[in-house]
Amino acid sequence: MVDVSRKRVSVRVACAEAFVRMNPAARTALRAATLPKGDALVAAQVAGIMAAKQTAALIPLTHPLPLDRVDVRFQWQRDLLRVEAEARTSARTGVEMEAMVGASIAALTIYDMTKALDKGITIESVKLVRKSGGKSGRWTRK
Amino acid sequence: MVDVSRKRVSVRVACAEAFVRMNPAARTALRAATLPKGDALVAAQVAGIMAAKQTAALIPLTHPLPLDRVDVRFQWQRDLLRVEAEARTSARTGVEMEAMVGASIAALTIYDMTKALDKGITIESVKLVRKSGGKSGRWTRK
Amino acid sequence: MVDVSRKRVSVRVACAEAFVRMNPAARTALRAATLPKGDALVAAQVAGIMAAKQTAALIPLTHPLPLDRVDVRFQWQRDLLRVEAEARTSARTGVEMEAMVGASIAALTIYDMTKALDKGITIESVKLVRKSGGKSGRWTRK
Amino acid sequence: MVDVSRKRVSVRVACAEAFVRMNPAARTALRAATLPKGDALVAAQVAGIMAAKQTAALIPLTHPLPLDRVDVRFQWQRDLLRVEAEARTSARTGVEMEAMVGASIAALTIYDMTKALDKGITIESVKLVRKSGGKSGRWTRK
Amino acid sequence: MVDVSRKRVSVRVACAEAFVRMNPAARTALRAATLPKGDALVAAQVAGIMAAKQTAALIPLTHPLPLDRVDVRFQWQRDLLRVEAEARTSARTGVEMEAMVGASIAALTIYDMTKALDKGITIESVKLVRKSGGKSGRWTRK
Amino acid sequence: MVDVSRKRVSVRVACAEAFVRMNPAARTALRAATLPKGDALVAAQVAGIMAAKQTAALIPLTHPLPLDRVDVRFQWQRDLLRVEAEARTSARTGVEMEAMVGASIAALTIYDMTKALDKGITIESVKLVRKSGGKSGRWTRK
Numbered sequence: 095m096v097d098v099s100r101k102r103v104s105v106r107v108a109c110a111e112a113f114v115r116m117n118p119a120a121r122t123a124l125r126a127a128t129l130p131k132g133d134a135l136v137a138a139q140v141a142g143i144m145a146a147k148q149t150a151a152l153i154p155l156t157h158p159l160p161l162d163r164v165d166v167r168f169q170w171q172r173d174l175l176r177v178e179a180e181a182r183t184s185a186r187t188g189v190e191m192e193a194m195v196g197a198s199i200a201a202l203t204i205y206d207m208t209k210a211l212d213k214g215i216t217i218e219s220v221k222l223v224r225k226s227g228g229k230s231g232r233w234t235r236k
Numbered sequence: 237m238v239d240v241s242r243k244r245v246s247v248r249v250a251c252a253e254a255f256v257r258m259n260p261a262a263r264t265a266l267r268a269a270t271l272p273k274g275d276a277l278v279a280a281q282v283a284g285i286m287a288a289k290q291t292a293a294l295i296p297l298t299h300p301l302p303l304d305r306v307d308v309r310f311q312w313q314r315d316l317l318r319v320e321a322e323a324r325t326s327a328r329t330g331v332e333m334e335a336m337v338g339a340s341i342a343a344l345t346i347y348d349m350t351k352a353l354d355k356g357i358t359i360e361s362v363k364l365v366r367k368s369g370g371k372s373g374r375w376t377r378k
Numbered sequence: 379m380v381d382v383s384r385k386r387v388s389v390r391v392a393c394a395e396a397f398v399r400m401n402p403a404a405r406t407a408l409r410a411a412t413l414p415k416g417d418a419l420v421a422a423q424v425a426g427i428m429a430a431k432q433t434a435a436l437i438p439l440t441h442p443l444p445l446d447r448v449d450v451r452f453q454w455q456r457d458l459l460r461v462e463a464e465a466r467t468s469a470r471t472g473v474e475m476e477a478m479v480g481a482s483i484a485a486l487t488i489y490d491m492t493k494a495l496d497k498g499i500t501i502e503s504v505k506l507v508r509k510s511g512g513k514s515g516r517w518t519r520k
Numbered sequence: 521m522v523d524v525s526r527k528r529v530s531v532r533v534a535c536a537e538a539f540v541r542m543n544p545a546a547r548t549a550l551r552a553a554t555l556p557k558g559d560a561l562v563a564a565q566v567a568g569i570m571a572a573k574q575t576a577a578l579i580p581l582t583h584p585l586p587l588d589r590v591d592v593r594f595q596w597q598r599d600l601l602r603v604e605a606e607a608r609t610s611a612r613t614g615v616e617m618e619a620m621v622g623a624s625i626a627a628l629t630i631y632d633m634t635k636a637l638d639k640g641i642t643i644e645s646v647k648l649v650r651k652s653g654g655k656s657g658r659w660t661r662k
Numbered sequence: 663m664v665d666v667s668r669k670r671v672s673v674r675v676a677c678a679e680a681f682v683r684m685n686p687a688a689r690t691a692l693r694a695a696t697l698p699k700g701d702a703l704v705a706a707q708v709a710g711i712m713a714a715k716q717t718a719a720l721i722p723l724t725h726p727l728p729l730d731r732v733d734v735r736f737q738w739q740r741d742l743l744r745v746e747a748e749a750r751t752s753a754r755t756g757v758e759m760e761a762m763v764g765a766s767i768a769a770l771t772i773y774d775m776t777k778a779l780d781k782g783i784t785i786e787s788v789k790l791v792r793k794s795g796g797k798s799g800r801w802t803r804k
Numbered sequence: 805m806v807d808v809s810r811k812r813v814s815v816r817v818a819c820a821e822a823f824v825r826m827n828p829a830a831r832t833a834l835r836a837a838t839l840p841k842g843d844a845l846v847a848a849q850v851a852g853i854m855a856a857k858q859t860a861a862l863i864p865l866t867h868p869l870p871l872d873r874v875d876v877r878f879q880w881q882r883d884l885l886r887v888e889a890e891a892r893t894s895a896r897t898g899v900e901m902e903a904m905v906g907a908s909i910a911a912l913t914i915y916d917m918t919k920a921l922d923k924g925i926t927i928e929s930v931k932l933v934r935k936s937g938g939k940s941g942r943w944t945r946k
Contacts (some may be wrong), residue, residue: 105525108284112879136420137296140580147584148577150857153348154279155849158857162525190347198340217362222299241389241446247667282722289718289726294432296424300431300445303726304667323860383673383730419581434715437632438563438708442715442729475632482624490579490617504643531809562704566864573868587868588809624940693820705864714892721916722847774863774901788927
């Protein structure tokens with residue numbers, strides 16, 4: 095694990111996204127919140143936030159951090175469901191992994207709650223969208 | 237959570253995959269195991285296996301299950317690193333989510349250990365490859 | 379921890395309840411789902427189910443068990459919000475604690491999401507409602 | 521999750537209580553520490569402290585925090601066992617939920633260790649007793 | 663992780679031990695239960711049992727298992743405190759690691775609660791004492 | 805739990821060690837990395853680091869802390885495998901337990917991955933080697 099004890103405490107923010115591709119039946123059920131397993135988007139939001147808080151327990155070399163905020167949001171982009179996760183801390187190291195884990199687990203929860211309707215659901219393109227704070231400053235994906 | 241108490245105990249297997257796309261610098265470092273954070277593939281394998289075992293703590297409506305086996309493997313396909321995770325149980329419900337979580341967290345660990353070389357790494361196409369066992373029997377992705 | 383290795387595997391069910399008493403402002407916000415923290419009932423349901431699955435990690439002498447089902451439901455009884463949690467397993471010991479933990483954490487999540495409107499919220503009367511399965515058979519609270 | 525990055529770090533304390541009502545047989549056993557499961561009060565104290573430290577993993581929208589102290593104490597008030605949990609942090613947000621979770625899980629552990637003597641045990645009136653620190657300052661339950 | 667799906671379910675028991683060597687001041691405090699941190703032996707017993715239940719989350723290639731029983735006991739052997747942990751399951755694989763983890767974490771908890779009196783405390787000779795069940799049958803340390 | 809709210813935040817470091825004694829067959833396999841379970845040393849390093857981060861969830865009265873760094877290293881000393889774990893924080897209390905837990909779980913993982921070759925493996929002499937930071941300053945084992 096990288097030693098961060100000499101880094102400066104600063105506000106650090108990271109935002110990641112993932113896309114869930116599913117068939118029309120799953121999409122319709124998700125949009126209408128008529129899934130037998132209940133309101134999947136809220137459940138996925140909760141799961142993503144809780145997982146982001148468990149990042150240090152999941153990714154071996156990450157630092158356990160206090161977090162000032164984690165949020166997970168959803169947006170339909172035509173047939174794809176976009177999942178966005180944002181994490182924020184006041185700490186000595188960044189929160190990219192918290193955002194990436196939050197987006198991934200939220201997407202996996204969507205998968206779990208709709209897989210009865212479409213076994214072939216794919217989670218596409220999990221990636222960092224932007225980050226700020228720390229020595230390297232602001233970065234935005236081109 | 238779906239009630240599985242009347243389902244039959246059977247051997248159930250699921251296999252999922254994910255792909256990690258990174259720039260040449262990250263790829264070279266990963267292949268040469270010269271990363272400052274150490275042997276990323278073994279660490280990612282361990283992280284994927286351990287996360288698969290935490291599936292019930294991460295995905296809200298999954299059932300806590302004994303697991304007979306979890307494995308995570310890597311394979312280079314030209315410029316993409318393929319991550320494959322397989323889970324196996326003797327239980328009343330399947331282990332798709334264990335396989336999906338294992339592949340995702342292994343891929344995220346690769347991301348964490350190479351992101352200093354490439355902030356733009358993308359995890360692509362996380363999906364179920366095949367499953368067997370239970371009432372619905374064998375399914376293979378086309 | 380009591381040795382259950384000689385007990386018989388049977389289907390065991392337990393149901394517990396808790397009541398949340400809050401002021402009219404909190405009640406109105408909860409009913410209208412207009413809380414700044416989002417849809418509190420779904421979040422509390424997810425939290426209760428996930429906590430029930432963590433029972434063996436929370437209550438020292440409980441047995442780690444596979445679970446066939448956990449459910450959490452809400453119902454308004456005049457000014458009180460009733461939380462009901464049900465757990466089900468096919469195992470050598472019962473799931474009273476899973477139901478009790480599920481109801482408690484769901485109620486505590488309601489508290490967390492409404493406490494900005496009412497610091498004085500009280501969780502009342504957390505208790506077992508009924509259980510079945512195992513040597514002692516069916517029990518219903520009088 | 522509420523963004524607390526602009527809040528000031530201050531010492532924050534919260535104290536919560538719960539009451540356990542049980543029949544004379546359970547009470548006698550608990551007082552005499554003659555339970556087959558061992559010294560229930562110490563076990564419940566440990567369980568309450570450990571659960572308070574897991575608050576961010578249990579309650580969806582709470583912030584993971586360093587904790588300066590958690591304590592759990594017991595007191596007989598006639599036939600009721602009073603459980604008191606206190607949490608303390610130097611952070612940007614309060615520790616009400618840590619105190620509430622600590623009191624609840626300690627009470628549930630008492631329940632688990634005495635339920636063989638009284639299935640009807642009830643946990644009554646889990647609530648915040650006082651808090652201090654942060655913008656809203658000191659609050660004491662009337 | 664070794665595939666155990668073709669192994670037979672049988673009752674499997676494992677017992678491990680550890681020894682804690684400390685100076686007279688720590689020993690006296692521990693025996694008199696006059697430690698400022700409270701009754702260390704009961705806390706260590708609870709910690710050992712709870713850690714044994716977390717074995718699959720701690721040791722990478724262990725199988726998550728239902729457990730029929732975990733117990734932790736202490737015994738003074740002159741100046742050494744002997745910690746013994748026993749685990750029992752009805753499963754397809756053994757519980758050596760559950761016993762080893764239980765004994766280790768119980769011993770580490772003793773260390774934590776007495777280290778103010780003796781920084782030099784040593785945990786000695788953590789090892790398997792005996793096991794039974796499964797294909798390899800009964801094994802006792804010579 | 806000791807109240808640390810009035811202690812000063814300072815950089816605190818602790819280093820612990822453990823020794824694993826095994827038979828020649830296990831030693832040879834470990835050195836040649838030819839174990840059926842894979843590269844045991846990297847897996848044990850990852851397990852030790854991840855466990856150190858879980859210290860507050862394992863040892864009842866420890867404080868949850870941000871960690872600036874955890875590292876686990878191995879070294880052969882003739883027939884013994886020495887495991888060294890170092891933890892570092894900027895906090896109000898020390899990280900002795902993080903180092904002790906990291907060394908113990910890394911050693912137990914070695915045990916798990918070689919026990920098929922030697923049931924009699926012993927973990928010897930888990931102890932603190934040095935610490936620095938905080939009021940009591942630097943301490944080195946004699």
